[in-house]
Amino acid sequence: MSDDGPTAGSGVVLVHGIGESGSTAEQLVQQWLPALQTGLRTAGADELADQLVAGPGRLGVQMAYYADVFAPYEAANAMALATDPDLTEAIGQLTQQWLETAATRSSDPADRTAAQDALAFGATEESLWDTLRILSDALNDLHFFRPGVVSAAGFVDHALREVALYSANAQVKTAVQQRIRAAVTPTTRVVVAHSLGSVAAYEVLQEIDQPIVLLTLGSPLGMSTVFYERLTVQPPHVPACVTAWTNLADPDDLIATHLDLAPYFPPAPGRTVQCISHQIDNGADPHDPVRYLEHRQAGAAVGAALTGP
Numbered sequence: 001m002s003d004d005g006p007t008a009g010s011g012v013v014l015v016h017g018i019g020e021s022g023s024t025a026e027q028l029v030q031q032w033l034p035a036l037q038t039g040l041r042t043a044g045a046d047e048l049a050d051q052l053v054a055g056p057g058r059l060g061v062q063m064a065y066y067a068d069v070f071a072p073y074e075a076a077n078a079m080a081l082a083t084d085p086d087l088t089e090a091i092g093q094l095t096q097q098w099l100e101t102a103a104t105r106s107s108d109p110a111d112r113t114a115a116q117d118a119l120a121f122g123a124t125e126e127s128l129w130d131t132l133r134i135l136s137d138a139l140n141d142l143h144f145f146r147p148g149v150v151s152a153a154g155f156v157d158h159a160l161r162e163v164a165l166y167s168a169n170a171q172v173k174t175a176v177q178q179r180i181r182a183a184v185t186p187t188t189r190v191v192v193a194h195s196l197g198s199v200a201a202y203e204v205l206q207e208i209d210q211p212i213v214l215l216t217l218g219s220p221l222g223m224s225t226v227f228y229e230r231l232t233v234q235p236p237h238v239p240a241c242v243t244a245w246t247n248l249a250d251p252d253d254l255i256a257t258h259l260d261l262a263p264y265f266p267p268a269p270g271r272t273v274q275c276i277s278h279q280i281d282n283g284a285d286p287h288d289p290v291r292y293l294e295h296r297q298a299g300a301a302v303g304a305a306l307t308g309p
Contacts, residue, residue, distance in 0.1 A: 009185025010060035011306055012036070012052070016067065017195025017218070017255075017289065018162045025065035029054045033061050035290040036192070039299030048303055057187070059306065064183035066176040066200070070162050073172060088132070090164040093225045095135040096122075101254045108143045108252075115142065136160065144254050144286070159255075163196060167226055173200075180204045184212070190305035192298075194218055194289040195255055199227050205239040206232065213305035214245040217292035221265070222258030238275060240268040246301040247277040252286040 014032055016023075023031075033054055040049035051059045102115035118138030122131045139145055165172045181204050184191065190213040193201035198219035205212060221236075222228055228236065238245055245265075249256040258264065260277040267273055282291035292298060 008056050009183065009187040010056050010062040011058045011187055011189045012061040012302065013180070013183045013188050013191045014061060014063045015180055015183075015191065015193035015197035015201045016063060016065065017197045017287075018159050020065075020067040021070065023067070025063040026054075028063045028065070029061060031290055032063070032192075032293060035293035036061070036298070036302060038294045039296065040303050041299065042294065042296040043299030043303055045299060045303040045307075048306060049299075058189075060187075062183060064180040064197075064201075066179040066197075069172060069175045069179070070165055073165050073169065090167040090226060091160050092132055092135075094160060094163050094167075094223075095132065095139060097223055097226065097257055098139060098254050099135055101257050102142055102144065105251055106142075106144065106254070111142045111144065114138055142254075144252065163220075163226065166196060166200070167230060176200045177204050181207070184208060186210060189213060189308075190215065190302055192217070192293070192302065194292065195220065195287065199231075202239065203232055205241055208239070208241045210241060211243045212239075212241050213301060213308075214239070214242045215298060215301045216245070216247045216261070217289055217298070218249060218253045218256045218287045219247060219261065220255050220257055222261050228264065236265050237268045238265050238271065238273050240271060242268075242273055244273065244301065244304065245275040246297060247275055248280050248292050248295060248297055249277060250282040250286040250292075251279055253282070255287050 014029065016028055020028065033052065037049040037052055040052070052061060053059060054061055099115045099119050102111050103119060106112050106115070115138060118135055122134040166176060177200050180201055184204065191201050191205065192215045194217040198216040199221055202221055205214065220227055247261050249259040251259060259279055262275045262277060265275050278297045280295050280297065282288060285291055
């Protein structure tokens with residue numbers, strides 16, 4: 001069967017992050033593909049950029065879409081938070097770590113001060129709910145989470161719900177990973193994963209035995225307790241199928257709690273492939289996948305995957 005056949009799959013599989021319930025897979029591909037082409041051109045791969053298309057084939061691009069998986073759970077989640085300690089714990093851990101990242105790394109002095117104050121104030125509360133209220137209110141006030149900085153209205157609410165559900169609900173986690181696994185076919189050469197999608201893609205790649213290049217963008221994979229200690233394979237390491245792993249992180253991207261993932265993901269047993277992290281500048285929208293993809297490092301990683309042996 002030709003690798004351009006209707007069931008062959010695509011050479012490039014994209015995996016989106018949180019807060020995409022208002023978009024479709026096709027819309028996301030149309031947003032990401034031009035940015036990926038820009039990254040390829042910036043890396044000197046103009047001809048390859050011109051050949052990349054949406055759809056199946058060796059130079060085809062498709063989105064592993066999973067945002068709709070959360071829909072049946074989100075409506076009930078508000079009530080579940082009051083009774084489900086796993087969800088409440090996950091939201092508390094996530095909120096705490098985002099504020100800790102802002103307190104130590106944000107380039108906005110006001111954000112650093114606000115995060116430090118909220119963490120100190122929240123630590124004085126005996127009630128978990130009072131602590132969560134203080135911390136979540138502080139997150140909403142950070143410059144990073146204001147409209148125009150993160151491209152989604154109500155991003156904090158979306159993030160808290162979706163990350164908590166993925167982290168603590170086995171059915172949600174399985175369903176998300178199944179979507180990604182279905183998109184990775186023998187044609188696939190590179191997986192490009194953003195935000196929460198990088199966590200799910202990493203877990204899927206632990207079960208795949210074909211060579212794959214991995215590009216992660218704004219990844220929270222190193223986030224302790226919420227993700228890192230909950231990964232299926234322990235201790236975590238570079239998936240054995242991965243022939244190269246490039247990780248891009250903007251220092252102002254609070255979702256990427258650790259800018260360098262190499263210390264947390266050593267080579268797989270018997271392998272030498274390491275995660276290579278690059279700190280880049282996404283300007284006014286530090287977590288935006290489109291801005292990440294436009295960088296030379298993103299284009300170089302994808303270009304090498306599609307032109308290599």
